[in-house]
Amino acid sequence: MQFGVCYYPEQWPEHRWDTDAQLMAEMGLGLVRVGEFAWSSYEPARNQFTFEWLDRVLETFAQHGLRVVLGTPTATPPVWLARERPDILSVGPDGRRRAYGSRRHTCTTSAAYRQEATRIVAELLQRYGHHPAIMAWQVDNEMGNHDSARCWCDECQTAFSAWLAARFGSIDALNDAWGTAFWSMTYPDFEAVRLPVPTMTSHHPALRLAHAKFASDQSIAFLRLQFAQIRAVVPEGVAITTNFYSEDTAVDQRAAARLSGLAAMDNYPQGPQDPMTTAYHLDLTRWAGGLDGSAWIMEQQAGPINWTEKNPQVPDGQVRVWAWQAALHGYDAVLFFRWRASRFAQEMYHSGLLRHDGSPTGAFAEIRAAIAEIATVDLDAPKPSVALLQSYKDVWAIEINPHRAGLTHRSMQLDAYVAARRLGLDVAVVDSMDDLSDFEWVLAPALHITTPERISALTKALDAGANVVLGPRAMVMNRENAWSDVALPAGMTDLLGARVVETLSQTADVRVDPWGTKAGVWTDVFEVDDAEVIATYSGGTYLDGRPAAVRRANLYYAGFSNVASWTRLLAGLTGREPRPRHVETFARGDRVYSIDHKALTVDIHGVDAAFEAP
Numbered sequence: 001m002q003f004g005v006c007y008y009p010e011q012w013p014e015h016r017w018d019t020d021a022q023l024m025a026e027m028g029l030g031l032v033r034v035g036e037f038a039w040s041s042y043e044p045a046r047n048q049f050t051f052e053w054l055d056r057v058l059e060t061f062a063q064h065g066l067r068v069v070l071g072t073p074t075a076t077p078p079v080w081l082a083r084e085r086p087d088i089l090s091v092g093p094d095g096r097r098r099a100y101g102s103r104r105h106t107c108t109t110s111a112a113y114r115q116e117a118t119r120i121v122a123e124l125l126q127r128y129g130h131h132p133a134i135m136a137w138q139v140d141n142e143m144g145n146h147d148s149a150r151c152w153c154d155e156c157q158t159a160f161s162a163w164l165a166a167r168f169g170s171i172d173a174l175n176d177a178w179g180t181a182f183w184s185m186t187y188p189d190f191e192a193v194r195l196p197v198p199t200m201t202s203h204h205p206a207l208r209l210a211h212a213k214f215a216s217d218q219s220i221a222f223l224r225l226q227f228a229q230i231r232a233v234v235p236e237g238v239a240i241t242t243n244f245y246s247e248d249t250a251v252d253q254r255a256a257a258r259l260s261g262l263a264a265m266d267n268y269p270q271g272p273q274d275p276m277t278t279a280y281h282l283d284l285t286r287w288a289g290g291l292d293g294s295a296w297i298m299e300q301q302a303g304p305i306n307w308t309e310k311n312p313q314v315p316d317g318q319v320r321v322w323a324w325q326a327a328l329h330g331y332d333a334v335l336f337f338r339w340r341a342s343r344f345a346q347e348m349y350h351s352g353l354l355r356h357d358g359s360p361t362g363a364f365a366e367i368r369a370a371i372a373e374i375a376t377v378d379l380d381a382p383k384p385s386v387a388l389l390q391s392y393k394d395v396w397a398i399e400i401n402p403h404r405a406g407l408t409h410r411s412m413q414l415d416a417y418v419a420a421r422r423l424g425l426d427v428a429v430v431d432s433m434d435d436l437s438d439f440e441w442v443l444a445p446a447l448h449i450t451t452p453e454r455i456s457a458l459t460k461a462l463d464a465g466a467n468v469v470l471g472p473r474a475m476v477m478n479r480e481n482a483w484s485d486v487a488l489p490a491g492m493t494d495l496l497g498a499r500v501v502e503t504l505s506q507t508a509d510v511r512v513d514p515w516g517t518k519a520g521v522w523t524d525v526f527e528v529d530d531a532e533v534i535a536t537y538s539g540g541t542y543l544d545g546r547p548a549a550v551r552r553a554n555l556y557y558a559g560f561s562n563v564a565s566w567t568r569l570l571a572g573l574t575g576r577e578p579r580p581r582h583v584e585t586f587a588r589g590d591r592v593y594s595i596d597h598k599a600l601t602v603d604i605h606g607v608d609a610a611f612e613a614p
């Protein structure tokens with residue numbers, strides 16, 4: 001495992017680079033990321049390149065034995081370019097072009113922007129494509145962050161019409177698939193299908209899902225251009241990746257990670273402020289590149305940040321625990337953000353490993369200690385026994401139509417994820433199209449969309465002996481976000497021996513017996529033909545005594561959406577005892593590690609016999 005740091009040499013006088021590099025090497029860091037926002041320092045005016053400073057930066061780091069991750073600077077086009085070619089800028093749903101002055105204000109569809117991105121990347125490759133100090137390239141930075149993935153410019157409109165035409169072939173096919181006769185929305189041609197802008201009341205869910213997919217596809221196409229451009233030049237061992245902020249869902253992170261097999265995420269636990277949510281994100285990116293893929297944390301919070309509501313302090317010991325958490329979740333590299341606190345611009349209140357005056361923060365010492373500790377242990381991990389199914393199409397479909405306030409795709413995912421983790425099980429968050437055959441458990445708490453491919457993937461997993469657990473509203477929508485016309489869960493009712501007949505937004509305090517736990521806000525109601533009832537509803541509504549969870553052979557369906565109910569369900573099925581929610585346990589090498597996220601401790605034991613329930 002390697003550790004590194006994010007650095008902005010263009011922000012600091014040159015005499016600092018050498019002492020900084022020396023300090024980095026001394027504290028055990030081996031990697032340094034530079035350059036991902038430096039376009040105006042590379043090219044202050046069109047075709048006037050000033051790469052000499054970067055030559056010296058690379059030379060300086062190399063002298064201290066540091067390897068470099070070089071960013072392509074396309075998240076921040078320079079002001080001169082935005083003025084010269086305003087068609088690189090994206091347009092909001094209000095029809096206004098986004099202003100320069102910040103970052104991510106570009107349109108990934110824009111031909112001008114793709115051309116300019118290709119041009120600057122070609123310049124970088126020509127100069128640094130074979131530079132021995134560079135061990136990886138980071139393409140762009142946090143695609144989709146700041147709500148930037150979706151754009152309403154004329155080029156996006158034209159491309160969207162073409163995308164739909166390629167998908168449906170004829171406008172009649174689209175009208176049929178989307179059911180546009182409702183509210184008289186029958187489209188006469190593809191040009192009439194406008195990108196969704198605010199309307200009097202809700203927009204069509206099929207159009208919105210198509211738009212979400214289209215926008216993600218455009219971002220992936222933009223990334224693909226750079227991945228291919230870099231791959232064609234750099235030596236084989238040089239890695240290529242792109243980093244996602246863990247909370248962003250508008251771009252299919254898995255599709256991006258599969259461009260190279262190396263996934264990367266930016267981990268700011270104080271964004272979601274819940275260690276289990278962080279753990280979920282870690283296990284999502286960890287497997288995004290495929291079951292054989294690998295993952296890095298390209299930016300790891302290392303002290304207070306500047307962009308949440310309150311930006312609280314980070315207690316002593318926390319940064320060390322975050323480093324351990326990354327290591328135990330199987331990351332190959334962690335780069336801390338950022339080396340020095342910035343004296344200028346938007347992120348002055350963001351901490352660094354060094355303060356504004358260059359003195360080290362508490363995190364500096366913690367990171368140095370964590371690097372030394374983690375280097376001594378064997379983190380060899382067995383393949384996770386649990387696959388938790390996730391796909392961006394389900395994320396978008398549920399986001400578009402949650403049926404009620406307060407329910408999110410992620411909260412449903414966490415119901416099953418937290419349950420599995422509390423039982424000490426390692427979880428790989430994967431797509432239903434990944435190879436599920438080796439998993440003991442396949443959990444699908446939010447598998448909203450049904451497709452023939454999904455049905456056959458689940459059937460195959462069942463045939464291979466996996467226990468498959470579906471969650472509420474499983475497989476209710478078809479791929480166009482239209483309700484399925486067969487019994488639910490679509491395609492699985494024969495195997496289940498039961499069907500879902502009502503999908504309720506629950507407002508009563510419905511409980512699940514025998515555990516007395518809450519049912520949550522989505523509760524499904526079943527009719528059972530030939531299935532075992534393993535839990536029932538109670539709480540004084542008409543649901544009392546009706547099945548809450550059913551099973552036939554190794555296929556299960558949980559009709560509830562609550563983490564305590566999922567925990568009791570999985571505890572019963574696996575025969576394991578849940579640990580407290582703030583404790584994560586990992587069997588690695590010949591040891592068991594426990595992270596206590598409240599006490600901020602990492603305990604290491606020999607193999608823990610208490611792991612299995614008596």
Ligand code: GAL
Pocket residue numbers: 141142145245266268299305306337347350
């Ligand atoms: C990330 C971003 C970095 C920096 C950081 C601050 O989202 O990639 O450039 O802004 O947040 O926490």
